[in-house]
Amino acid sequence: MTPARASQDMTRAVKQWAMDAGAALVGVAPIERFDPMPPYYDRAPKGHDPRDFLPTARSVIVIAQPILNAVMDAPAVLMDHEIDLVPPDIKQAYLDLLYHVAGHRVQDYMLEQIAQVVGQRLQMEGFETMIFPTTGLHPSMSPSGGGAREEGLSDRQIWQGPSEQWADTFSPFRYTNGPFSHRHAATRAGLGEFGYNNIVLTPQFGPRQRFNSIITEAALTPDPLITEPICLRDNCRLCLQACYMDAIVLRDDPSVRDYRSVDKVDKDVIFYDTPARSYPLRCNARRTRVPDAPVRGDCARICPVPTERTNLPQRLQAIVAAWKRGDGTAR
Secondary structure, three states, rough: HHHHHHHHHHHHHHHHHHHHHHHOOOEEEEEHHHHHOOOOOOOOOOOOOOOHHHHOOEEEEEEEEEOOOHHHHHHHHHHOOOOOOOOOHHHHHHHHHHHHHHHHHHHHHHHHHHHHHHHHHHHHOOOEEEEEEOOOOOOOOOOOOOOHHHHHHOHHHHHHHHHHHHHHHOOOOOOOOOOOOOOHHHHHOOOOOOOOOOOEEEOOOOOEEEEEEEEOOOOOOOOOOOOOOOHHHHHHHHHHOOOOOOOOOEEEOOOOOOOEEEEEEEHHHHHHOOOOOHHHHHHHHHHHOOOOOOOOOOHOOOOOOOOOOOOOHHHHHHHHHHHHHHHOOOO
C-alpha cells in the first residue's frame, strides 16, 4: 500500500471514529498550516502551538457539535415572557444557566469524550496523540507562586487588572484562556472561517457550534481550506449591533492592540485568523453593569448564517428589522 493510500485510509477511519462517537463535523489540518500564513501571518502565542504539546505532531483533527437552534434562541425569547415556577428576580440567571448548560456544557463534555475515544484509538495504532478540554482553564494562582503574588495582587487583579502591569504581562485579553485555540484550528482544518463576531462560522451551523481539537503524529489527509466567505461582513454587521456590551471590536479600529501581527483587517480575504478582538470581561460583566441585560450569546443568536433566524427576542427582532430597512439604527 502506498503512503498516500495509507494516509487516506487512516483519515477515513479517524473521521468515522469521531462521527460514530457523536461528532457532527470533522476536519483535518496538516501541521504546516499552524505556521504563520497569509494574509496576517499570525503566530500562535508561545506555549500554544500544536508542536509545543507534541513535537512530533503532523496533523490536527478538529471536531464539532452544534448548539441546537432552539437551545440558542429559546432562553433569550423567554426573557420577554413570564415564566411560572421561576421567581422573577432569578429569571435572568435561570435562563442564562439553561443556555450555558444545554448550549455549552453538554457539548463540552461530549467533545472531550469524543476526543478521548479518537485519541486512544490513534494511540493503539501507534501514534502519539494529545487532547484538550473544550473550554478555557481558569486556575487560581498559588500564594507561594511569587511574581504578581508577591506584589500583593489578588487572582482577579492578576488576570484582569486594574493595573495593566500584570494583565498585559499574562494576557493581552486580561482573561485566562485555553491551552490551545480550537477556533483557529477549525479554520485551518477547513471547517469554517471567523466571522465579525470573532466566532468561527461553518456552512452547516453558522456560529452555533462548539469545537475541540486532537493533535496527533499520524500523517492524515488534510481537508481543503474554505475559499469563499461565509461571514456576510459589511453587508450584515448584525452581530456587532447585537453585542449589548460593545465587547467586540474590529481590527479596523487603530486602538485595537493584542499579540497579532497586523492592526487592520482585509475584508476581501478569508478570515483564517480573527478579524476582531473580543473583550470577555465586558461580556461577563453585563449583569453587574446592566441589570436587565439579555441572555448571553446574542452575537451568535442573531447571525443569519446559514439561514435567517425567526424565533428571536424582541430586541434582536428590532435590530434585524432595521437591517432589512437599511437604516441599521435599532439597538
